[in-house]
Amino acid sequence: MLGQIVRSLGRMQQLSNGLKGVRLHQLLSKETHGHLQTSLENTRAISTVSLWPFSSQPRDFSQPNSSWSPEMRKVYDHYNTLCDPDTENGEEKRGPWRKLPSYNRSIKYAAGGIHLSKLIQAKARLFTRNVKEQGATFEYVVFVNKEEKRCVCVFQAGHLLEGAPGHVHGGAIATMIDTVTGTLAGFLSGPIMTANLNIDYRSPMPLGSVVLIHSALDRKERRKTYITCKVSSTDESKLYTEATALFVSIGVGHLFGSRN
Numbered sequence: 469m470l471g472q473i474v475r476s477l478g479r480m481q482q483l484s485n486g487l488k489g490v491r492l493h494q495l496l497s498k499e500t501h502g503h504l505q506t507s508l509e510n511t512r513a514i515s516t517v518s519l520w521p522f523s524s525q526p527r528d529f530s531q532p533n534s535s536w537s538p539e540m541r542k543v544y545d546h547y548n549t550l551c552d553p554d555t556e557n558g559e560e561k562r563g564p565w566r567k568l569p570s571y572n573r574s575i576k577y578a579a580g581g582i583h584l585s586k587l588i589q590a591k592a593r594l595f596t597r598n599v600k601e602q603g604a605t606f607e608y609v610v611f612v613n614k615e616e617k618r619c620v621c622v623f624q625a626g627h628l629l630e631g632a633p634g635h636v637h638g639g640a641i642a643t644m645i646d647t648v649t650g651t652l653a654g655f656l657s658g659p660i661m662t663a664n665l666n667i668d669y670r671s672p673m674p675l676g677s678v679v680l681i682h683s684a685l686d687r688k689e690r691r692k693t694y695i696t697c698k699v700s701s702t703d704e705s706k707l708y709t710e711a712t713a714l715f716v717s718i719g720v721g722h723l724f725g726s727r728n
């Protein structure tokens with residue numbers, strides 16, 4: 469089975485031979501992210517923007533939309549400004565902050581990706597980006613600071629995420645924590661999967677809230693990347709949730725049931 473997949477992927481690589489800088493393993497890394505660990509997909513998109521000259525333009529869900537509250541927009545603008553380059557002596561210098569783009573399934577936009585999508589599951593979409601109604605579920609943007617090995621996510625919780633009446637479902641909060649810590653782990657360590665997630669819910673989060681999800685690298689040990697996480701109000705006066713997460717680096721074969 470794995471052999472067949474690898475042969476199919478080989479044919480797909482021929483399709484992409486004309487595309488400079490695009491290698492099969494990069495496409496596979498994106499697929500890994502599309503299904504299980506899309507943080508690397510985000511990461512690659514930063515470093516290889518040239519991966520997107522294909523077919524139609526994918527929608528970047530990290531752009532402001534009309535569902536965003538003034539508070540969401542204000543915090544977004546603050547972090548977005550940190551991503552702007554400074555000009556010193558006429559030279560542009562980029563700081564450590566980057567905004568990560570976010571797609572519902574970037575692989576289908578790459579050459580050969582459509583075939584990869586079919587091979588795995590054509591209708592699969594990233595969990596947090598699969599509701600068309602803007603503002604109904606997960607509105608979020610992740611900003612990463614490479615030097616400090618940390619990131620911050622601005623998250624607005626939509627009305628379809630209700631758990632306790634009027635408040636955000638604990639599973640939705642866990643989803644966002646997994647997403648943000650996983651994005652950081654993938655950014656720092658490449659393809660990974662969540663091995664362990666510990667969450668302490670400290671205060672109920674009202675639906676419609678805009679919160680900050682701060683994640684930072686705790687440590688790396690061999691294939692293990694440990695991340696800490698805090699979810700708070702935007703002025704950081706109220707703590708909603710704390711978490712720790714462990715991500716284990718994987719090879720692509722892991723997704724096909726191989727340990728190679």
Ligand SMILES: CCCCCCCC(=O)SCCNC(=O)CCNC(=O)[C@H](O)C(C)(C)COP(=O)(O)OP(=O)(O)OC[C@H]1O[C@@H](n2cnc3c(N)ncnc32)[C@H](O)[C@@H]1OP(=O)(O)O
Binds near residue numbers: 648651660689690714
């Ligand atoms: C933008 C969106 C980003 C979203 C990110 C979301 C990512 C996800 O949600 S992934 C989906 C949820 N996760 C999964 O389904 C993973 C299922 N589990 C697995 O596939 C495997 O158990 C996996 C990959 C975690 C580890 O398996 P394997 O590669 O064989 O590693 P293994 O050799 O057992 O362990 C490696 C190390 O990790 C440690 N480890 C593994 N699992 C755990 C665990 N649960 N707790 C503590 N330590 C662990 C091992 O002790 C070992 O440590 P050491 O190096 O000190 O010996």
